[in-house]
Amino acid sequence: MVVDHKTDIGAIRQRSGRKKKKTVQKQHPEEKSMFVGVFYGLASVCGLLYFYTRSATESNDDPQFKSFQRTYLIVYMMAVAGDWLQGPHVYALYESYGMSKHQIEILFIAGFGSSLLFGTFIGSIADKFGRRNNCLMYAILYGGACITKHFGNMPVLMIGRFLGGVATSILYSAFESWLIFEHNTRGFSDSLLGTVFSNAALGNSLIAIISGVAAQFVAERFGFVAPFDLALSVLLIMAVIIMNTWPENYGNEKAPIKESFEKATRAIKEDPNVFCLGLVQSLFEGSMYTFVLEWTPALSRAAGDVGIPHGYIFAAFMVATMIGSSVFKLLQQHERPESFMRYVLLLAAVCLSMPIVAPDNLGLVFGGFLVFEMCCGIFWPSMGCLRGTYVSEETRSTTLNLFRIPLNLIVIFILWQNFSMISIFKFCVFFLFAASIAQHALFIRTEHTPRHQKLPITVDEDENL
Numbered sequence: 164m165v166v167d168h169k170t171d172i173g174a175i176r177q178r179s180g181r182k183k184k185k186t187v188q189k190q191h192p193e194e195k196s197m198f199v200g201v202f203y204g205l206a207s208v209c210g211l212l213y214f215y216t217r218s219a220t221e222s223n224d225d226p227q228f229k230s231f232q233r234t235y236l237i238v239y240m241m242a243v244a245g246d247w248l249q250g251p252h253v254y255a256l257y258e259s260y261g262m263s264k265h266q267i268e269i270l271f272i273a274g275f276g277s278s279l280l281f282g283t284f285i286g287s288i289a290d291k292f293g294r295r296n297n298c299l300m301y302a303i304l305y306g307g308a309c310i311t312k313h314f315g316n317m318p319v320l321m322i323g324r325f326l327g328g329v330a331t332s333i334l335y336s337a338f339e340s341w342l343i344f345e346h347n348t349r350g351f352s353d354s355l356l357g358t359v360f361s362n363a364a365l366g367n368s369l370i371a372i373i374s375g376v377a378a379q380f381v382a383e384r385f386g387f388v389a390p391f392d393l394a395l396s397v398l399l400i401m402a403v404i405i406m407n408t409w410p411e412n413y414g415n416e417k418a419p420i421k422e423s424f425e426k427a428t429r430a431i432k433e434d435p436n437v438f439c440l441g442l443v444q445s446l447f448e449g450s451m452y453t454f455v456l457e458w459t460p461a462l463s464r465a466a467g468d469v470g471i472p473h474g475y476i477f478a479a480f481m482v483a484t485m486i487g488s489s490v491f492k493l494l495q496q497h498e499r500p501e502s503f504m505r506y507v508l509l510l511a512a513v514c515l516s517m518p519i520v521a522p523d524n525l526g527l528v529f530g531g532f533l534v535f536e537m538c539c540g541i542f543w544p545s546m547g548c549l550r551g552t553y554v555s556e557e558t559r560s561t562t563l564n565l566f567r568i569p570l571n572l573i574v575i576f577i578l579w580q581n582f583s584m585i586s587i588f589k590f591c592v593f594f595l596f597a598a599s600i601a602q603h604a605l606f607i608r609t610e611h612t613p614r615h616q617k618l619p620i621t622v623d624e625d626e627n628l
Contacts, residue, residue, distance in 0.1 A: 234409070308326040495548075514535035
């Protein structure tokens, strides 16, 4: 599971879940013990699988690669920590300022709208003025968003939501763009790029759990605004580390921003590989963020009148994602992501159909959700590798942000509507089946391409003029 607006949606659903508990009977010990047992069981499997894959697949002893990976992962883990720390208490903070439910929903939608409107522009800035500088801008913008949380004023909080929306666009474009450029420039193999992405996905899930505990700890002692101050501190330290350890790299620093945007748009329209990749990403992430909206009511319904332990369930989801990132390392030893991702997407569709076909079966619904989270753990490093192969370096950040436009539209649409839970999961299943079809189309087009060979971007010939 990733960060970004997922923490925002999770805050909405988490608060909704707390309100429902007022009319729900207390937890049955046997029900809680089941979730706790699943969590510890998954944690054991995750640990064993991690050490196995580390010895079986990470045989590279190149000290330069290890140093490079460590340099990137330290910064990336701090970047996602700055996001995860804010999620659990944002709704509660707004509520403590006397905001109505409608006002809070408007604030959340403002974040998605900001990412939708300004994300592509920010991506073009990264390609032209530098990915390292853009990552520093992430710290500044998100840090500014944290500062606005000290003011119980709707206009100031709205500014914070806009800053946060732009920041999360940077998080999912500039950091990856910097990594891929530096990885290729230093001559490391594509398989090692998959290792970095897999470790980043694993670390992201681990940071999510740690950040949740840390946010709860400081909130209980210093108030709801304390987690945002802690996030600000982490972001400032991250910025200092970037300035001292990361070199700068660019897409095309000579091209005007408008030209970078036009080239990225043209690549998506004219290169079927890039188009399929963007379609897969948008449809899967749209399903994933929608799932975050609905997992609480789905499990609550399946459990009947028994309260569910949200903390253990969330932790189990994160561990399942970590397992998925280790499974990716094993899969890539035998198949290209173009191939095995078709089956992962189909499996994800089946998993999210459980609340439709067996809404009252807690075991099936919870099991389906856990396997879906494993699919998420496979998805993130796979997509990182595929984007590294098919997306042009020249406009990489811009293209990645264009991929996120349909995602933001899907989430805004879901937030505005009042669909039933079953209808929402039907949307998810449809999106995932469509994503598997797009992934199959990408596989057919690249089936005879030698493994790890990068395909040229087939855009207009005047691109390099």
